[in-house]
Amino acid sequence: MTRWTAALVGLLGVAAALVAGHLVAALVGPPASPLLAVGSTAIDLTPAWLKDFAVRTFGTYDKLVLLLGMAVVLAAAAVAAGLLSRRSALPGTVLAVVLGLLGVAAVLYRPDLGQLGVLAPVASLVVGVVVFRSLHARAPEDGGRRAFLAIAGASVVAGLAGQLLGRRVDVEASRRAVGDLTPARPAPAVPAGADFAAEGTPSFITPTRDFYRVDVALSVPRVRAEDWVLRVHGLVDRELNLRYEDLRRRDLVERTVTMTCVSNEVGGPYISTANFVGVPLRDVLLEAGVRPGADQLFSTSVDGWTAGSPVDVVLEEDRGALIALGMNGEPLPLEHGFPARLVVPGLYGYVSATKWVTDLELTTFAARRGYWLDRGWAQRAPIKTMSRIDSPKGLATVSGPVVVTGVAWAQPTGVAKVEVRADGGPWRTARLADEVSGSTWRMWRVELDLAPGGHTVEVRATDRSGFTQPQARVAPVPDGATGWHSIFFTVS
Ligand SMILES: Nc1nc2c(c(=O)[nH]1)N[C@H]1C(S)=C(S)[C@@H](COP(=O)(O)O)O[C@H]1N2
Numbered sequence: 001m002t003r004w005t006a007a008l009v010g011l012l013g014v015a016a017a018l019v020a021g022h023l024v025a026a027l028v029g030p031p032a033s034p035l036l037a038v039g040s041t042a043i044d045l046t047p048a049w050l051k052d053f054a055v056r057t058f059g060t061y062d063k064l065v066l067l068l069g070m071a072v073v074l075a076a077a078a079v080a081a082g083l084l085s086r087r088s089a090l091p092g093t094v095l096a097v098v099l100g101l102l103g104v105a106a107v108l109y110r111p112d113l114g115q116l117g118v119l120a121p122v123a124s125l126v127v128g129v130v131v132f133r134s135l136h137a138r139a140p141e142d143g144g145r146r147a148f149l150a151i152a153g154a155s156v157v158a159g160l161a162g163q164l165l166g167r168r169v170d171v172e173a174s175r176r177a178v179g180d181l182t183p184a185r186p187a188p189a190v191p192a193g194a195d196f197a198a199e200g201t202p203s204f205i206t207p208t209r210d211f212y213r214v215d216v217a218l219s220v221p222r223v224r225a226e227d228w229v230l231r232v233h234g235l236v237d238r239e240l241n242l243r244y245e246d247l248r249r250r251d252l253v254e255r256t257v258t259m260t261c262v263s264n265e266v267g268g269p270y271i272s273t274a275n276f277v278g279v280p281l282r283d284v285l286l287e288a289g290v291r292p293g294a295d296q297l298f299s300t301s302v303d304g305w306t307a308g309s310p311v312d313v314v315l316e317e318d319r320g321a322l323i324a325l326g327m328n329g330e331p332l333p334l335e336h337g338f339p340a341r342l343v344v345p346g347l348y349g350y351v352s353a354t355k356w357v358t359d360l361e362l363t364t365f366a367a368r369r370g371y372w373l374d375r376g377w378a379q380r381a382p383i384k385t386m387s388r389i390d391s392p393k394g395l396a397t398v399s400g401p402v403v404v405t406g407v408a409w410a411q412p413t414g415v416a417k418v419e420v421r422a423d424g425g426p427w428r429t430a431r432l433a434d435e436v437s438g439s440t441w442r443m444w445r446v447e448l449d450l451a452p453g454g455h456t457v458e459v460r461a462t463d464r465s466g467f468t469q470p471q472a473r474v475a476p477v478p479d480g481a482t483g484w485h486s487i488f489f490t491v492s
Pocket residue numbers: 211212213214215216217259260261262301302303305335336337348349350353354355356
């Protein structure tokens with residue numbers, strides 16, 4: 001066998017194994033696809049610093065990077081096993097078995113995959129061994145050309161079939177069929193003076209396609225509205241099982257809320273604002289009747305992800321926590337939690353904003369721990385008062401006088417003051433844009449007369465409670481970054 005042939009035998013064996021697992025997973029549960037299951041498990045084993053690094057470095061592409069990385073590692077292992085198998089088929093067989101068992105372990109580890117899910121990696125194991133060994137046996141004949149083509153062709157067909165079958169749950173159609181989610185109580189219109197977008201801040205309402213996305217879902221959960229049920233249970237007087245129709249038939253309310261991720265670095269992008277439409281979470285909890293002693297609202301997503309929010313916070317009358325069905329005039333996009341998610345102003349997403357939510361348990365903080373808690377993040381995580389400079393951009397060259405603009409946030413209290421200083425000089429109070437509510441960000445601008453040359457500008461916000469952002473830089477882990485955002489630019 002030539003080196004090329006040996007490498008190809010390894011590659012085709014692994015490819016056939018993956019595709020077989022993917023196809024079987026399409027029938028027993030798409031997330032059981034071995035590549036996805038192993039990737040999801042890798043994500044689950046991610047500690048706080050690594051999540052923080054991945055989000056910081058790759059942002060919304062973190063999952064793509066993970067999948068590509070896995071593909072590269074697999075391909076390298078396949079080629080290596082092929083090359084090592086030139087004399088005997090043993091190394092390649094061992095690789096197929098090891099990869100298959102890795103898939104089995106990953107599926108068993110996942111909280112959202114039933115026992116049947118194991119069939120997918122088992123199919124990978126069996127197909128991997130059989131294909132590798134038969135190609136290995138046939139390769140010496142005519143270079144194995146015919147067998148190679150047959151396996152490659154079958155893999156492509158099986159891969160496509162798996163992809164199509166995995167999408168047979170038509171979530172897009174379900175979402176389209178939701179139709180109009182007009183709120184009975186719309187949010188007050190956002191005034192034209194609420195942003196300084198013309199001068200460099202984001203628009204007040206973030207277009208849905210630009211809304212940041214952070215989650216551990218390697219494949220976006222596909223739940224049809226018609227199949228969705230929200231169970232409310234635990235320390236309640238009466239258990240509720242709410243269907244999508246039960247919720248959408250109610251008087252829907254709309255609230256403009258700025259969501260923030262705890263992984264956001266000082267100056268970072270993981271903050272966005274939308275008009276969320278849904279049902280007040282408080283109303284649903286009061287209907288269920290929260291028993292004394294329940295201090296945690298433990299929410300679970302269809303993919304097994306969990307978050308714990310303080311009961312006293314979600315029950316606050318002015319807090320405005322929502323079971324959201326829509327954002328910006330449409331049903332939630334799949335990536336943002338269709339059919340339903342939680343939105344709690346003033347709490348970082350990882351302790352409140354469960355997407356694809358299907359279960360609300362009233363419990364205690366002592367009894368259950370949300371997904372990120374055992375990975376190094378804090379139990380309680382109110383959003384920290386923060387500000388960011390959006391314009392000029394760091395390292396830019398601008399002409400004077402310089403208009404510096406940005407955003408500040410302190411949900412749900414609201415921003416009272418933003419100050420800016422250049423080169424460690426005296427603080428200047430920025431002009432604040434019109435306030436929409438304490439639950440949303442607030443844009444600011446200030447004009448600085450700066451001499452030509454390089455300048456460092458810093459910003460700090462003060463919230464309505466009188467608290468001013470501290471200067472000390474603290475990393476996002478465990479409960480959110482602190483410190484003043486600063487940029488350096490040149491005046492020409
Ligand atoms: N099911 C699920 N919900 C989730 C997460 C997740 O990983 N899985 N991530 C949370 C985090 S950390 C944040 S910051 C917000 C982000 O919501 P978005 O992606 O709609 O912006 O969703 C939260 N809800």
